[in-house]
Amino acid sequence: MASKSSDSSHEQPSLNYRKSVEIKASPDQFFVWREFLWGGIAGAFGEGMMHPVDTLKTRLQSQIIMNATQRPKSIPQMLRTVWVGDGLKGFYRGIAPGITGSLATGATYFGFIESTKIWIEESHPSLAGHWAHFIAGAIGDTLGSFIYVPCEVIKQRMQIQGTSSSWSSFISRNNLPVKPKGDMYAYYTGMFQAGCSIWKEQGPKGLYAGYGSTLARDVPFAGLMVVFYEALKDLAEQGKKKFPQYGINGSIEGLVLGGLAGGLSAYLTTPLDVVKTRLQVQGTTIKYKGWLDAVGQIWRKEGPEGFFRGSVPRVMWYIPASALTFMAVEFLRDNFREKGNNNNNVVSNLSIERKTSSSVHEVSEN
Template sequence: MGSYCWSFWEGMMHPVDTIKTRIQSQAILSGSQSQKSILQMVRTVWAADRVRGFYRGITPGVTGSLATGATYFGFIESSKKWIEESHPSLGGHWAHFIAGAVGDTLGSFVYVPCEVMKQRMQVQGTRTSWTNAVVKDNICVKSGEQMYGYYTGMFQAGSSILKEQGPRGLYAGYWSTLARDVPFAGLMVMFYEALKDLTEYGKQKWMPSLDDFINSSMEGLVLGGLAGGFSAYLTTPLDVIKTRLQVQGSTVRYKGWLDAMQRIWMVEGVKGMFRGSIPRITWYIQPLHLLSWLWNFSGTTIERMDGDKKHEVANLSIERKGPSLREVA
């Protein structure tokens, strides 16, 4: 359930992610410190590629989301219970943090190569716009050599990166991805559980009759959205670093995670570290509140189904015993 919902929202929100990726990678692609705003970037993509420009890289994006969603939601419940039982000192919100972080780490082995392909395809747009950008902004490694070739699809992108840079190219920015996703996953689960506890405490203390007026599903939607928004904003600097390491290709403008962080901070300051924060928050606040609700809803539904099955089994056993008792009588 979680993986399908996650991939569905990846497809729905892909245009927002494209704008975020392009905003964050402007400095490395053009070398210009005059950065476009969100509206300016939307107009740029539309003028160059129309609708297709917003959906470049959607196939690897959805594929990576399927892998991440399956491991994240599949691992989180079982590991959370195990941590609470085997390590009582790590119970509560720390158990939620660790479960979310480990679940996201497992999905990274498939997610990172997909993310590299997706983001490079996003910044390229169509073949014409990529060629024009290379000529206009002098995006090159050596004289006459293009940053990297144009990718026509997911498999062609993967094979090209593997041929030119080897496995290291497909896993570019791997550690920076973990440095972003592990804190994000942990923070999101921890924030969500903390907000649920805080809301429940507030209702019991000040408004005990509020449950009669507020739908629990709607409450889950709001809390999930807030948790996703907070986590997304706090981890935006890590997302900027990850994007630039994965988009730079073989140009090697940044030597690593720490080098990227230092250079972005020195040249662009706080503003550079938080580039694309609004699209990033928008991307996460929309699907996460729905995913949180669906996760709780599916869990509740399964429990009810289990309860109904147990009730049916009990009735069936009574019915089977009934005739035997009559026969004995």
């Protein structure tokens, strides 16, 4: 973008000069379509790569729902159970709704997070810094929850079912009555069939089962991840200034810092994830009457260990998933900026990083 001088009589054609002016951020700069696109692509990419680990986590956390009398299995035991009973495809059950939900969440998360952070810092300076990062992350994730939660319900129910033969075996072995008014839902053949089946049997309440618990998990998680990512980026910037010879590109930085931020946030919010999973997979068999009832029952029957069941695969999932997501976003941003610079355009850097002034941009003129 070039700025033309209003007084051409003062121009000196024989001299090349550079001038900086201040302009206000336009609506197009405030909500940038490419942030939604990149966030959606990155979110779907991360989910697709790490879905088998998520399946393992879901199976571990939902054991008491599926068989309350059986002793909970360890990670190696559950791996063997899924592999022997369902094979490789058992680990990929529910991947379609998983990718759909992650695409929506990734788009809104990255699409709104920077603009929200800028708005908070400008309109409420007292909330600048980590509070702005936390609130921005929470808002971005909340907006995606309207699509993400139904996809999450479908995904997790498909994950615990495994293949058709293993689900039929489970139903007959436990002598469970199935729909329309039975204790357990029938086998789902796909994402849309599952959604229609849940809607028919339970209505919107079924598709949004555990919605409050999902927000109770994801709002703190999303906020913490941005706070940790920002703090790690600050440390990285200090390191770059101290050791400029060891500079790394944005993609590698996003890979490392995103993985650390995601893993730490995932572990701290595991208890909230356990409650959410239990509420969403219980179907029409109501073991927990609500969020508080689930918390109370888990504490009384399983103790603190129950709240951290599945924490290892959850962290194992979020470290690479967050790393791949942030790496993909930073890669797309870096390449877009490079292309823009080659066309002599100044591209606003709307990445998750601290800006000294969000409404002032440098405009170059040759």
